Amino acid sequence: MYYTYGMPNYGYNMPDRQNNQQQGTITVTGVGTVIVSPSIARISLVVSTINSSLEEAQTENAERMNQVLGVLQQIGIPREQIQTTSFSVRPIYNYQEGNQILQGYEVRNEITIVTDDMDGIGEMIDRVTENGVNEVLSIEFSVENPENFYLEALSFALADAKRKAESLTEQLGANLTPVPLKINEQTTSPGVGPAQVFKMVSTPIEPGNQSVEARLEAVYQV
Incomplete structure (x- = not known):
């Protein structure tokens, strides 16, 4: 001043x-x-699968993600409030005596959920982690x-x-x-x-x- x-x-x-x-x-x-x-929550969830076979890793990931989406619909989250924000497939290598050896593949699918049910976030996290989600990336709160x-x-x-x-x-x-x-x-x-x-x-x-x-x-x- x-x-x-x-x-x-x-x-x-x-x-x-x-x-x-x-x-x-x-x-x-x-x-x-x-x-x-806050009146809006954005929740980022990840389903990650690892397998020596790329096809099996993709199949398992798809099955687990479908299970997660089914649970979200059961607790009242409409599909338009669910968005795929990232999808990746990467090889996993191990190094032995200076040599690069392929161990398998990781398939990673990230989705973001937008909800205004502040009281139901805890239950949502519990349900999806019990049914396929193995990583909760973030929970961000905002207002309309x-x-x-x-x-x-x-x-x-x-x-x-x-x-x-x-x-x-x-x-x-x-x-x-x-x-x-x-x-x-x-x-x-x-x-x-x-x-x-x-x-x-x-x-x-x-x-x-x-x-x-x-x-x-x-x-x-x-």
Whole structure:
């Protein structure tokens, strides 16, 4: 936070300099934060199979993935909320006495699930890991229409900037123009991210809260 004063403007037709009013500007930074509860979860799951035969590894992977998809449908996840995000097949080698020996193949299929059932995430993880999924890559939480929360935080940031400017000018014994001369919006991250708690009994998942922050720089005339 800083402030600067401009020099008086002396005109040629103003012989009495004592009647001039000194004007300047004060620049402050405002911060606004809105705390929101996540309403959307994106869950990345992996089915990975390894076999000395490429065909058998692919067949086993397909069977396990179909089993996972069937479980997801049973617990109410529609197919349009399930997306394949990665599929790969790679050979696995071992090295003996400097020689590269083929051991088999790994088939890896990654899917992403989008759900708004925050209370059912733990059960979903339990069911799919019991029926084919062998890796939970990530669980990411977000909110619908985050721009609405950002605009609310931006409003709070402007009010914060005005309070700071008023406090400074009061200490200086000056008058503050209520409307800023200029506002510069500062780029911020969309949020600090939610707290994620993982436990081993019934896999409870706690989405926690997210903070949406806005920052701006306001220039006022003093």
